[in-house]
Amino acid sequence: MKDENFAGNSKTAIDFLGNKWNYECMGCAISNKQITIPGGIIYEGKHTLLGADPEIPIPGFLIVNVKRHINSFAQLSKEERYEVADVIFYAEKALKELNITNEVTLVQEERSKHLHIWIFPNYDWMTEKFGKGIKYLRDISEYAQKNANERKIKEVLEVIEQVKDYFKDLGFLK
């Protein structure tokens, strides 16, 4: 895959609810609320947004999107990186305490022009069908997209609501 078509570097996308988006930068469009991601924003901090991956319908597949248009952890301010760490911490804790998954993989690739971190959950079906490890995440994502149906999308949206409630209960929302 060419870098310009990679993870938000393209100018268009179709989310898993079938909505088509046009944007200059997907990360900025999410930050500026130009586009509404499926299930809505789970948590909004001063510097970050937490939501479900808009294109891949896997329950508990979450994205931490940094609001500022930067593409590297090395460009984060101290305040931003503290918030990123906090959001990842609570998102992972939510997925585990809500028994959505007991293992996640974090991914951040600087070839994406806007900094975002994948929190990718592991499920038994993934290991059984593809194997375990970072090299299978693309195949798993494609499979989830191709095999999406109403029931699976409903499950994804339900998990989003559960994680939203978890964050609300934490009480540190602005």
Ligand SMILES: [Zn+2]
């Ligand atoms: Zn951007």
